[in-house]
Amino acid sequence: MRKKQYAVIGIGRFGESLIRELVRMGHEVLAIDTDESRVQDIADIATQAVQADSMDDKVLRALDITSFDAVIVAIGEDIEASILTSLTLKDMGVRKTIAKAQNHMHGKVLAKIGVDIVVHPERDMAIRLARTLVSNSIIEHIDLSADYGIWELVTPRTLVGKNLQNSGLRPKLGINILAIKTGDSIEVSPPPEHVINKDDILVVIGPTRSLEKLNEMD
Numbered sequence: 739m740r741k742k743q744y745a746v747i748g749i750g751r752f753g754e755s756l757i758r759e760l761v762r763m764g765h766e767v768l769a770i771d772t773d774e775s776r777v778q779d780i781a782d783i784a785t786q787a788v789q790a791d792s793m794d795d796k797v798l799r800a801l802d803i804t805s806f807d808a809v810i811v812a813i814g815e816d817i818e819a820s821i822l823t824s825l826t827l828k829d830m831g832v833r834k835t836i837a838k839a840q841n842h843m844h845g846k847v848l849a850k851i852g853v854d855i856v857v858h859p860e861r862d863m864a865i866r867l868a869r870t871l872v873s874n875s876i877i878e879h880i881d882l883s884a885d886y887g888i889w890e891l892v893t894p895r896t897l898v899g900k901n902l903q904n905s906g907l908r909p910k911l912g913i914n915i916l917a918i919k920t921g922d923s924i925e926v927s928p929p930p931e932h933v934i935n936k937d938d939i940l941v942v943i944g945p946t947r948s949l950e951k952l953n954e955m956d
Contacts, residue, residue: 741764741765741766742765742766742807742808743765743766743767743768743805743806743807744760744765744766744767744768744806744807744808744809744810745767745768745769745770745801745803745806745808745809745810746760746767746768746769746770746784746809746810746812747770747771747792747809747810747811747812747813747823748770748771748792748811748812748813748814748820748838749769749770749771749773749776749777749779749780749787749812750776750812750813750814751814752812752814752838752859753769753771753810753812753813754779754780756810756812757769757780757783757784758783761783761784761785766785767784767785767786768784768785768786768787768788768801768806769781769783769784769786769787769788770787770788770789770790770792770801771787771789771790772789772790772791772792773789774789777789788801792811792813792819792823792826793819793822793823793826794826795826795829795830798826798827798830799830803827803830803832804830804831804832804833806832806833807833807834808832808833808834808835808836809827809832809834809835809836810836810837810838811823811824811827811835811836811837811838811853812837812838813838814838814840815840817840817844820837820838820840820844820848821844821847821848821851824837824848824851824853825851828851828852828853834854834855835852835853835854835855836853836854836855836856836857837853837855837856837857838857838858838859839856839857839858845858862881877890877891877892877939878890879949881946882943885945885946885947886943886944886945886946887943887944887946887949888916888941888942888943889941889942889943889949889952889953890939890940890941890942891939891940891942891952891953892937892938892939892940893934893935893936893937893938893939893940894952894953894955895936895955896955897934897955898934898935898936899933899934899935900933900934901930901931901932901933901934902915902928902929902930902931902932902934903930903931905934907942907952911944911945911948911951911952912944912945912948913942913943913944913945913948913949913952914942914943914944915928915940915941915942916941916942916943917941918932918934918938918939918940918941919938919939919941920935920938920939
């Protein structure tokens, strides 16, 4: 895996956790915050940590911000600073911008100004927890967008013994099966004649509403 360079602006709980994980994965991370104490706290973890005003394009240019693979705006409560920083990054031509949204409206504004990926950590974690609490079938899921995702779930009983072609998942629900786990083995891109067995784990991609219908099947 190629070592990548990331810049994280805002060293709150979300930003710090992100920095630690990116560094753990072997990537280089520039940490930026206006709070000197936060910069000092992360200095031993990040590749480089600087105290700077992220809304000042001159400062960002001095840090060669456009050379990074992605810049993550993890600013917490200051929504104005989050929006202005994101706008500055877009105007400067940063190749990939990611920003944390505090609420739905904040997220809409970030999307409107062209942020490539808008994340809602608290909302997404709440949704993940709710789905885990109410379902014994969902093992893991990744939301690719607000209405599209990849889910990993235990095979519903109504699909046991059917092959993929007769399962009706694609024509009826618009769901594609990426892989099927059977015990310790995994079949990637299984053929149409593949028979689904009891206790198989399905890795599927499709509209969230369709995935929810699949999860509700019994």
